[in-house]
Amino acid sequence: LVVLATGMVPVSALGEEVLPPGVKLGDEFIPYVMIETDVLNLGYRQGGESPVLIYGYPDSNFICFPYETRRTGIYAAGSIRAPMDIPSTVEDATGAALKAIQCIELTDRGEAVHPRVGDTSYIDIFLQKCTQCKRCTEECPFGAINEDEKANPLYNPTRCRRCAICMGACPERIMSFKNYSVDMIGTMVKNIEVPGEEEEKPRAVVFVCENDAYPALDMAGLNRLQYTPFVRVVPLRCAGSMNLVWVADALSKGVDGVLILGCQYGDDYQCHMATGSHLAKIRLSKVAETLDRLKLESGRVQMEQISISEYYKIPEILDTFVEKLKEFGPNPYKGF
Ligand code: SF4
Ligand code: SF4
Numbered sequence: 001l002v003v004l005a006t007g008m009v010p011v012s013a014l015g016e017e018v019l020p021p022g023v024k025l026g027d028e029f030i031p032y033v034m035i036e037t038d039v040l041n042l043g044y045r046q047g048g049e050s051p052v053l054i055y056g057y058p059d060s061n062f063i064c065f066p067y068e069t070r071r072t073g074i075y076a077a078g079s080i081r082a083p084m085d086i087p088s089t090v091e092d093a094t095g096a097a098l099k100a101i102q103c104i105e106l107t108d109r110g111e112a113v114h115p116r117v118g119d120t121s122y123i124d125i126f127l128q129k130c131t132q133c134k135r136c137t138e139e140c141p142f143g144a145i146n147e148d149e150k151a152n153p154l155y156n157p158t159r160c161r162r163c164a165i166c167m168g169a170c171p172e173r174i175m176s177f178k179n180y181s182v183d184m185i186g187t188m189v190k191n192i193e194v195p196g197e198e199e200e201k202p203r204a205v206v207f208v209c210e211n212d213a214y215p216a217l218d219m220a221g222l223n224r225l226q227y228t229p230f231v232r233v234v235p236l237r238c239a240g241s242m243n244l245v246w247v248a249d250a251l252s253k254g255v256d257g258v259l260i261l262g263c264q265y266g267d268d269y270q271c272h273m274a275t276g277s278h279l280a281k282i283r284l285s286k287v288a289e290t291l292d293r294l295k296l297e298s299g300r301v302q303m304e305q306i307s308i309s310e311y312y313k314i315p316e317i318l319d320t321f322v323e324k325l326k327e328f329g330p331n332p333y334k335g336f
Contacts, residue, residue, distance in 0.1 A: 010080045012039050013056020018047060019139070029278055031138065032059065032070070042071060044143040050074060054267075057082060059274065059314040065114055067096040070142055070274055072113060072159045075099045080201070107158055109335045115211060115272040116162045116237070123166060126174040127152055136166035139240075141274040163273040164241035166299060168283070173245060176222050182243050185234060189246050194254045202325040204231045206318070207246070209239040211272040212307050213261035219311035227315040228322040231259075239263070242277025245289050247301060254334030257300040257325040260284065261317070264305045277305065297328045 015037035018176040032051035041048045050071045058069040058076045067075040077096035078089035101111050104202055112119040125136075132151040134154060144159035153166075167175040173182045195201040207213045214235050220227070236242060239262030245256050263271040265278035279301050288298035304317050 109235035121177040135169040139169040168241040216311040220314040238273040239280035259305040
């Protein structure tokens, strides 16, 4: 016999679980789970409630950002967020109320909320070239893009967290921010110096998520940890903003390997953008298939998960990757 005390299950759990179309339990990647109730009744294409994580509790990262939900401007507190008693609920409500005040003030100034607090950039979509493929609407973790009656993406700036996952997803490369775009990162990649084959120095490009992996690199530096000099670092807003064209650009330029450092994904995810890190992993698996077809070692493209507190792993990750590239030998596309 199991007795559940009041508050151990949120009222929002009293409905039927709904998965996105074409997704079933057990799939490697489930973009969101929604419970059909009539508690919030929001106007999102994914449904009227906030996505849940487990047992009907809102999908929110309890380690890095409690109170946040995947619906911008809605903060969960008390036994809606996790099982807790009255004193903890009072404390929790204070935290959530402070988050809500911050959200109102930031939104009033046209700025983004957590985690890119203060960002004033907005996504710009060159709609004339849109193929209505729906990748952006389906992959946005925060439901910030609906569709109009002609299936064009309908962007809602006040919901947007500026993660740029839609930019990474768009196959037409027509989504960009004024200060972050496919071209901007592509130009950085194309300007990385690649040593010639005769120099016997491998070159690896490391795309680093700014939320955990980049601070981990900083921590490694502050602690004077030594690692291979053959890597060049390109920071990203989120690993999920990675557009595959950057990987193709790097490899066709003769770079020997591409490594992505992102947050932990899966059940205990720590991705600040909920699904960005997992989406990056899925996109990379598609590159691996293409590399195999081109008879290029798929191990030249790799993803690693890291948190700030694991900064001591940085040298081992980078050194091991570069050693592997040395074993593969120079990228055959070098010099073309
Ligand atoms: S930047 Fe992120 S939150 Fe904003 S629309 Fe794109 S995927 Fe959604
Ligand atoms: S991903 Fe790009 S092409 Fe596809 S619907 Fe969105 S904007 Fe249009």
